[in-house]
Amino acid sequence: MNLGKQIFLHLLVIALLAGLEYLLPVYHQGVFARVMVLAVFAMGYNILFGYTGLLSLGHAMFFSAGLYGAGMTVYHLDWGLPLAFLTGIFCAAALSLLIGLLALRTTGVAFMIVTMMFAQVFFLATLYFGEWTRGDEGIVLPQATRLIEFSGLHFDFSNPVTRYYAALVLFAVVLFITLGIVRSRFGRVLVAIRENEERTRMLGYNVFANKLWALVISAGISGAAGAAYALLFGYVGSTFASVQYSILPLLWVLLGGASTTLGPLIGTVLMYYLVDFSSDVLARAVPDWNFSYLGVVGVALILLVLFFPKGILGTIRARWARWLP
């Protein structure tokens, strides 16, 4: 019975997002296109953090592996967008497999540190190979390369409407992949690992293999978000590999609700508008004060932890709708 409700809810959210393309002013259409891609990043992170209970501080590495995997092949090798997109996903997944084999030998704080250090190595590598990446400055993917043409169809991803629906398709696919994982036997094993790793092991499950799969899937989804970001918004730069972009998906997930399928979307949307409004509101309220919007975000997050400790959707699930996946 819950399955029907869950599928209906998820379809409703997708339909709502599709409808917003018609309803929103042009600025907010652009915001939502960007937010949906970033929400995919958060959904990838949620697989590992929310459902498996592994707190990674290195997911910027997987996002940017997708970003560079797609961006570099388009920029330097003139590959078509579909192949470049798949390359981005492959780069992130392959990298996570390699790193997972090492990092998953650790747990807890050690896992956080190891993933952060690998991510830092990746970040420095994007600077070191500046001849190809242009390092921190980054590169622009020319508008002419961000096109798909086949059978008379023409998709220009610099067009805001095309970009919006491309982001929505990616978001919808990943949302249902996440829902499928959560409801699957594999998903329940991940939750079991999160709740009690030793007991899961004693029950005969291969904890290491399941965690490794979770990491690869999580990184693959994050890489898909990175690849989409490069191709849809036309910029590839090493800032996206910096530690800040490992913290952000954690905050988005915490805000929306860890281990909820829709929480990452809610968290990403709210965080975006928190940043956007705080600049405007503060500039109007106290024009002489040089506020940092990040300071406002910090205060908001403290309030969130105090009043919505499970995140917004997590709190709703705990109090009113236990069927939420």
Next chain:
Amino acid sequence: MTKKSALILPSRSISRRDALKGIAAAGALSVAPGFVRYAQAQSSAPIKIGFQAHKTGIGAAYGRWYERTTAAAVKAINAAGGINGRPVEIITEDDGTDPKRGAEVVAKLTNQHQCDIVYGTLFSHVVVASAPVAGELKVPYFVVSEGYHVASGKMNRYCFQPGITDVRSQVTAMAPWVSGNLGKKVTMIYPDYAFGHDHRDYFAPAIKAAGGEVIAQIPIPPTESSFTKYFPQIPAETEVLYHVMVGPAVLTFVKELGEFYGSNKPQLFGFIDSLEAVDINSPGLEFLDGSHFWEGSPRYAQANDSEAMKAYRAAVGIDENGAADGDPKDVSTAAHMFGCWETLYVIKQAMEAAGYQGPADRAKLVEATEAIQGFDEGPEHPQGDKVFDGKLHQVYGHQNISKLEGGKLNVVHRTEIKDGMYEAEGDYTQQAL
């Protein structure tokens, strides 16, 4: 779930009604600016210039002074009748010195605030990330950055840098003087990212052409906070140490360099970028006494300053030491911020040439800017005369080499415009509008 529990504190509920009220208020705020329209006829409505500013983040010191310079220039422009008889209004958005936010800000200024153009920012990664948005929205984007990005030909037709020279031009212009006056054998120390790489890639051939040579290149990873281990890599025969360190670690860099060399040091040549907004007489910087710096515009008032330069400094509010009037600790970013003043006057000149009325005339504004060939020195261009390459969307100008002596930077050489000119790598006018 111990890890998650550690992040979760006991909760106290907020009612759903409260939450809905908040969301509704937020929604109303989000769409409101998009529906705001001027009641006046367009001819009397202000020209809205979106200012993408580093109000926070690593570029905040630059951002603060870019804001002050912008405010001063707009005050002067409005006092003289505005642009095409319309007042200029600046709408500022903080980009956090972050490329992702920078791109978002360009979209916000254009689509939500309905600005006519976007202008402002300094850090190259913000410019490069924002450029695609400007191109897609077809909104003219005037930057004051000095990076070799617009001039690389790899941005798009809507990006311009008409108020400040780029780093390639700067190092090309200064290399002959370095070789001829400080020494032939140069060791370069630079940050191992794009800004440092531009120095590496363009200074080395320029000094070679001037009869010198780079005998060692020492890149410093941006995560370094101590530099002592790199100094033994400096060859003993080094005559000139060329340093371009940017960021908060520069004070440590200078202090450790002083400890390494003592009184027996080679000639030092650096970019003032390292010390913009920093008091040159700060404790720990004594080692720099006698060294030379590049300055786009001099921080300290010079004896031969033109009347235009004096008026500009007074308008912006900097004293003879380059600090804010009445606050000697608030040191300006004088070497760069003049670019804001001059860029705003370029915008005025181009808008008036295009007969700019509103966003429908943006393409005409682009073409009018491309048609500009140069600027005379004067109140609108106090740093000096300039040549503008309309195909490359980049300006060329004079560079200043200053010597630190007696606690002040005194200009000892001013390059010619032609010294910094190079063969263009692109032609934006070939791109469709």
